[in-house]
Amino acid sequence: MVFDGLFDGFTAQLLAGTVMTVKVTLAATAMGIVLGLLGASARLSKVAPVRWLGDGYVGIIRGIPELLIVFLIYFGSTRLLMFIASQFGYHEYIELSPFVAGVIALGLTFGGYATEVFRGAFLAIPPSQKEAAEALGMGKLRIFYRIQLPQVWRVALPGLGNLILVLMKDTALISVIGLEELTRKTSMAVTATREPFTWYLTAAFMYLALTVIATVLLNYFEKHSRRHEVPVQSSFKKLAEG
Amino acid sequence: MDWSVIAEYYPRLLDGAWTTLQLVVLSGVIGVILAVPMALARLSPNRWINIFPYTYIFFFRGTPLLIQVFLIYYGLSQFEVIRESILWPFLREPYWCAIITLALHTTAYIAEILRGAIQAIPKGEVEACRVMGMSKFTMYRRILLPRAFGIMLPAYGNEVILMLKGSALASTITLLDLTGMARTIIARTYTPEEIYIAAGVMYLVISWLFMIFFKMLDRVFNRHRLA
Numbered sequence: 001m002v003f004d005g006l007f008d009g010f011t012a013q014l015l016a017g018t019v020m021t022v023k024v025t026l027a028a029t030a031m032g033i034v035l036g037l038l039g040a041s042a043r044l045s046k047v048a049p050v051r052w053l054g055d056g057y058v059g060i061i062r063g064i065p066e067l068l069i070v071f072l073i074y075f076g077s078t079r080l081l082m083f084i085a086s087q088f089g090y091h092e093y094i095e096l097s098p099f100v101a102g103v104i105a106l107g108l109t110f111g112g113y114a115t116e117v118f119r120g121a122f123l124a125i126p127p128s129q130k131e132a133a134e135a136l137g138m139g140k141l142r143i144f145y146r147i148q149l150p151q152v153w154r155v156a157l158p159g160l161g162n163l164i165l166v167l168m169k170d171t172a173l174i175s176v177i178g179l180e181e182l183t184r185k186t187s188m189a190v191t192a193t194r195e196p197f198t199w200y201l202t203a204a205f206m207y208l209a210l211t212v213i214a215t216v217l218l219n220y221f222e223k224h225s226r227r228h229e230v231p232v233q234s235s236f237k238k239l240a241e242g
Numbered sequence: 243m244d245w246s247v248i249a250e251y252y253p254r255l256l257d258g259a260w261t262t263l264q265l266v267v268l269s270g271v272i273g274v275i276l277a278v279p280m281a282l283a284r285l286s287p288n289r290w291i292n293i294f295p296y297t298y299i300f301f302f303r304g305t306p307l308l309i310q311v312f313l314i315y316y317g318l319s320q321f322e323v324i325r326e327s328i329l330w331p332f333l334r335e336p337y338w339c340a341i342i343t344l345a346l347h348t349t350a351y352i353a354e355i356l357r358g359a360i361q362a363i364p365k366g367e368v369e370a371c372r373v374m375g376m377s378k379f380t381m382y383r384r385i386l387l388p389r390a391f392g393i394m395l396p397a398y399g400n401e402v403i404l405m406l407k408g409s410a411l412a413s414t415i416t417l418l419d420l421t422g423m424a425r426t427i428i429a430r431t432y433t434p435e436e437i438y439i440a441a442g443v444m445y446l447v448i449s450w451l452f453m454i455f456f457k458m459l460d461r462v463f464n465r466h467r468l469a
Contacts, residue, residue, distance in 0.1 A: 059446075060442075060446065062403070062449070063403070063407075063445055063446040063448075063449035063450070064407070064442045064445050064446060065406075065407040065408070065409075065410035065421060065445060066407060066410075067410040067411060067413070067414075067421055068410055068421055068424075068438060068441060068442055068445065069442075071421070071424075071425070071434070071438055072434070072435070072438040072439070072442065075428070075434035075438070076434045076435040076438055076439075079435065080435075169304075169305065169306040169307070170306070171306075172306035172307075172308040172309060173306075173308060173411075175308070176308075176414060183306065183308060183309060183312075186309075187312070190316065194320075195320055196312065196313075196316035196317045196319065196320050197313065197316075197317035197318065197320040197321070198320070200309055200312045200313040200316065200317050201313060201317070203309055204301070204305040204309050204310075204313065207304065207305045207306055207309065208300075208301070208304045208305055211304040211305075212304075
C-alpha cells in the first residue's frame with residue numbers, strides 16, 4: 001500500500017514535533033514557576049500596591065483566552081521591542097520567534113494559575129516556623145529559601161502537576177503562529193495525505209501518551225516528596241519484610 | 243498607539259463577542275445534558291457500563307482542544323458516509339462543528355465534576371431515601387441530582403469560564419467569534435496591540451459577568467447553607 005511508505009516518513013515528522021512539544025512545555029513550566037513564585041509573593045505582600053499588582057495579574061490571566069495571549073505576544077511584541085531598541089540606537093526589524101513568543105505566552109498563563117497554587121502552599125506553612133526562624137536571627141531572604149521554599153514544593157506539587165498537564169495540551173496553540181510542534185507537523189501531514197481524521201487521531205494518541213507519561217512521573221515525584229509522611233510503624237514493617 | 247481604531251471597530255468586536263457568547267452558552271447547556279448520563283454511567287459498579295465513560299473522559303481530558311476541533315471539522319470530511327449523510331449540511335459549518343466540539347469537550351469535564359458532587363453527598367441521605375421506600379429513579383430525580391447540582395455549582399462556574407477561553411479556538415476554523423473578528427480587523431488595520439487588547443478587555447468583562455451570574459445562582463440554589 002502507498003500508505004505504508006508515507007506512514008514512515010510522517011511518523012518521524014510527528015516524533016520530531018513531539019520533541020518540540022516537550023521542549024516548549026518544559027521551558028514554559030520553568031518560566032511559569034518563577035512567575036508563580038513572584039506572583040504569590042506579591043499577593044501575600046504587606047504593601048498594598050504590590051498586592052494589587054499580583055491580584056491584577058491573576059485576574060487578567062484567568063479571564064483572557066490563551067490563544068489571544070499567544071497572538072498578542074507574537075504579533076504585538078514587534079512594535080514594543082523595536083521602540084525599546086530604537087532608544088538604544090538600533091533600528092533594524094525585530095521579531096520574536098514563534099518558540100520564544102509561545103513560551104512567553106504560555107509561561108505567563110502558567111504563572112497566573114501557579115500564583116494561586118503557591119499562595120495556598122505558602123499559607124499552609126504554620127506561621128510559627130517563620131517566627132522561629134526570625135528568633136534565630138535569619139534574614140527574610142534566607143527564611144524564604146531555607147524554610148519556606150523547601151516545604152512549599154511539597155504542598156504545591158499536586159496543583160503544579162495539574163497545571164503542567166493543562167500546559168502540555170495548550171502548547172498545541174503555538175502551532176497557530178507556526179511553531180513546528182506536534183499539531184503543526186500533523187497539519188502538514190494532513191495537507192500532504194488528505195487524510196485528516198487518520199492523522200489528527202494519531203496526534204491525539206501521541207498527546208494521550210505524553211499525558212500518561214507525565215502523570216506517571218508526577219505521581220512518582222509526589223510519592224517521593226511525601227516519603228517522610230509514612231507512619232513509623234509501616235516503615236518498620238517494610239524493613240521487617242525486607 | 244492609535245486608540246481610534248477601537249472606536250471605529252468596536253461594533254464588529256461586539257458582533258464577535260455575541261458569537262462567542264452563543265458558543266459558550268449552547269455548548270454549556272448541551273454539556274450539562276450529556277454529562278448527567280455520563281456521570282451516572284461512570285458511577286456504575288458494572289465494568290461493562292463504566293468503561294465507556296471512563297474511556298471518553300480519558301480521551302477528551304487528555305488531548306488538546308485544538309486537536310479535537312480539527313478532528314471534527316477537518317477529520318469528519320474524510321468519510322464518504324458522513325459527507326453523504328443528512329447531517330452533512332450541519333457538519334460542514336464551522337459554527338456547528340465548534341459547538342459540537344466544545345460540547346463534547348466540556349461534557350467530559352462536567353461529568354467528572356458531577357461525579358465528585360454525587361460522591362460528596364453524605365451517605366445518610368441515601369439511606370434516608372431507602373428507608374422512605376424510594377425507587378432508585380425517584381431518589382436520583384428528587385434528592386441526589388438536585389443536591390449534586392448545588393454542590394457542583396462553583397466548580398461548574400469555573401468550567402464555564404474555561405470554556406469561554408476555549409471558545410477562542412473556534413477562530414482557527416474560520417469562525418468569526420471575538421478572537422476571529424479581532425484577527426480579521428487586524429488583517430485590515432495592522433494594529434495588533436490595540437485590537438487584541440480591546441478583545442482581551444471584552445473577554446474579561448464577559449468572564450466577570452459569568453462570575454456574577456454564578457454567584458447569584460449559588461445564592462439561590464445554596465441558600466440553605468448560607469447563614
